[in-house]
Amino acid sequence: MAQYTIRQVAEMFGMPTxxxxxxEEEGILxxxxxxxxxxxxxxxxxxxxxxxxxxxxGTGMTIAQLKAFFTYEEDEEHHIDDIxxxxxxxxxxxxxQMEELEKDYAHVLRKxxxxxxxxxxxxxxxxxxxxxxxxxRIYTDQEDGxxxxxxxxxxxxx
Amino acid sequence: MAQYTIRQVAEMFGMPTxxxxxxEEEGILxxxxxxxxxxxxxxxxxxxxxxxxxxxxGTGMTIAQLKAFFTYEEDEEHHIDDIxxxxxxxxxxxxxQMEELEKDYAHVLRKxxxxxxxxxxxxxxxxxxxxxxxxxRIYTDQEDGxxxxxxxxxxxxx
DNA sequence: TTAACACTTCAAGTATACTTGAAGACAAGT
DNA sequence: ACTTGTCTTCAAGTATACTTGAAGTGTTAA
Numbered sequence: 481m482a483q484y485t486i487r488q489v490a491e492m493f494g495m496p497t498x499x500x501x502x503x504e505e506e507g508i509l510x511x512x513x514x515x516x517x518x519x520x521x522x523x524x525x526x527x528x529x530x531x532x533x534x535x536x537x538g539t540g541m542t543i544a545q546l547k548a549f550f551t552y553e554e555d556e557e558h559h560i561d562d563i564x565x566x567x568x569x570x571x572x573x574x575x576x577q578m579e580e581l582e583k584d585y586a587h588v589l590r591k592x593x594x595x596x597x598x599x600x601x602x603x604x605x606x607x608x609x610x611x612x613x614x615x616x617r618i619y620t621d622q623e624d625g626x627x628x629x630x631x632x633x634x635x636x637x638x
Numbered sequence: 639m640a641q642y643t644i645r646q647v648a649e650m651f652g653m654p655t656x657x658x659x660x661x662e663e664e665g666i667l668x669x670x671x672x673x674x675x676x677x678x679x680x681x682x683x684x685x686x687x688x689x690x691x692x693x694x695x696g697t698g699m700t701i702a703q704l705k706a707f708f709t710y711e712e713d714e715e716h717h718i719d720d721i722x723x724x725x726x727x728x729x730x731x732x733x734x735q736m737e738e739l740e741k742d743y744a745h746v747l748r749k750x751x752x753x754x755x756x757x758x759x760x761x762x763x764x765x766x767x768x769x770x771x772x773x774x775r776i777y778t779d780q781e782d783g784x785x786x787x788x789x790x791x792x793x794x795x796x
Numbered sequence: 797t798t799a800a801c802a803c804t805t806c807a808a809g810t811a812t813a814c815t816t817g818a819a820g821a822c823a824a825g826t
Numbered sequence: 827a828c829t830t831g832t833c834t835t836c837a838a839g840t841a842t843a844c845t846t847g848a849a850g851t852g853t854t855a856a
Binding site for chain 1: 833834
């Protein structure tokens, strides 16, 4: 089975080696073996665990919650309800997060367009934009990074 | 103009009064006046500022970045490029966040279905699910909270 | 008048998630 | 043998964002 040093794993996950030791100490990265001279050896299983850690952390889970989850997993049969509950709660939490992020993104886009237009009015002269006109506008951000305006038929150049 | 006490504002935004004082001290909630007996008076402008703070914080901005932004806003003409740059960076950051959140959500859904099926197999008996079968499945979460499965019979190594 | 209550300041404390530093072990290269 | 480099442990330090506690002021209600 493939083996990895702490440096290699840290490299793969874009984190310092200290974080890997920290996760181990916190009990969320378990069963790390050591070679003859005491150095850590990681295997595929650890990489999978780390992927799960990164995923869950990305959804706002704390180390304590991760620990609870992995502890439940160790005694799956007995804690199956705890596991399902935890994941269900997480699902709802992430959905709420996504909704709020979308709202916040819309706000950022409005602000961005407002200030872009202000910049234009400073450079080119012309009427200074009024925030009131932007408050209710909807900007749709496409895959290509282009931004289109809805709600007011103002066509942007650029 | 409508006025609000610290308690009312805290209530509106679902935060303790201490946070409002903290934001003021950090210089991101500015121009808060006091009444005759030294108590804070908030107006509509402060509520708008707080809405912006909550939005930007929701996108992962730190207090320091918020401070920078509002400082730039005070001298808009001179810092218009800084403002636009900051907002553009924020736009990209949030888009990346949304992408990752979606991936993490998919992972949570897969895990949730895996363990739900395990629970079922424990209760009802039957074949114990294998994580390998879930790793590449796509679960689509509908508005109603129902989750539908796609690619249930997909071939691996596609 | 006295108690309750809501506010004030300011300093210190807390929670989370790491990060850093000191001191030492071990393997390879010169 | 010595130096370099990478690892080890363990304790202490850091960053961010608040939160809490002590001590005091001012307004209202009995």
